[in-house]
Amino acid sequence: xxxxxxxxxxxxxxxxxxxxxxxxxxxxxxxxxxxxxxxxxxxxxxxxxxxxxxxxxxxxxxxxxxxxxxxxxxxxxxxxxxxxxxxxxxxxxxxxxxxxxxxxxxxxxxxxxxxxxxxxxxxxxxxxxxxxxxxxxxxxxxxxxxxxxxxxxxxxxxxxxxxxxxxxxxxxxxxxxxxxxxxxxxxxxxxxxxxxxxxxxxxxxxxxxxxxxxxxxxxxxxx
Numbered sequence: 001x002x003x004x005x006x007x008x009x010x011x012x013x014x015x016x017x018x019x020x021x022x023x024x025x026x027x028x029x030x031x032x033x034x035x036x037x038x039x040x041x042x043x044x045x046x047x048x049x050x051x052x053x054x055x056x057x058x059x060x061x062x063x064x065x066x067x068x069x070x071x072x073x074x075x076x077x078x079x080x081x082x083x084x085x086x087x088x089x090x091x092x093x094x095x096x097x098x099x100x101x102x103x104x105x106x107x108x109x110x111x112x113x114x115x116x117x118x119x120x121x122x123x124x125x126x127x128x129x130x131x132x133x134x135x136x137x138x139x140x141x142x143x144x145x146x147x148x149x150x151x152x153x154x155x156x157x158x159x160x161x162x163x164x165x166x167x168x169x170x171x172x173x174x175x176x177x178x179x180x181x182x183x184x185x186x187x188x189x190x191x192x193x194x195x196x197x198x199x200x201x202x203x204x205x206x207x208x209x210x211x212x213x214x215x216x217x218x219x220x221x222x223x
Contacts, residue, residue, distance in 0.1 A: 019106030019117045021125045032109045032191050038102035040145050040181025045165045046094040055087025101165065107179050109192055112199055116177060118166050128177060130199045132156040138189040146185025148192060150177045
């Protein structure tokens, strides 16, 4: 007879199962567990590509301005290089933050609920039973990464501050929990959709989307 597994002491406290605050009750099964891809956090939350483009533009503008003012090439290059160094530092900080957020986040889908263990300085665990979900849609991208955004019933609300950056839209009063930047998002959406469909007493509008570039309003169903 196998001995029950002991809770593990992690930076998030005692975790009998990674990403879960307690062992699953009898009859509940863990179907999938994953985390955001840090590059998705960097690009979608911190807009790293725009930041890189911004500093490249500043460096180019500074170089051309110095040239038009008649300054030496070495002086123009030095001034532009300084801006690029500042931009590189900013990008490095954003990349580090994205990696920390991805490392500290765990998404879990069970046969009865969705569990988000999120937060860096103040980690929390958010349980979302399927009966609290009013709808969901998938934002799928060509590379397979994507977001699964949930709409909760009016009787169920979660703090926007507690959720960020794992929330969709700019609705601070009614934030939408999100599985952000996950790999193979379409397959995970299917797992979630099937789990909700087979869960007793749960109702959810289900649909699926194509690539993000083909979406006009961002709403699709998980089918």
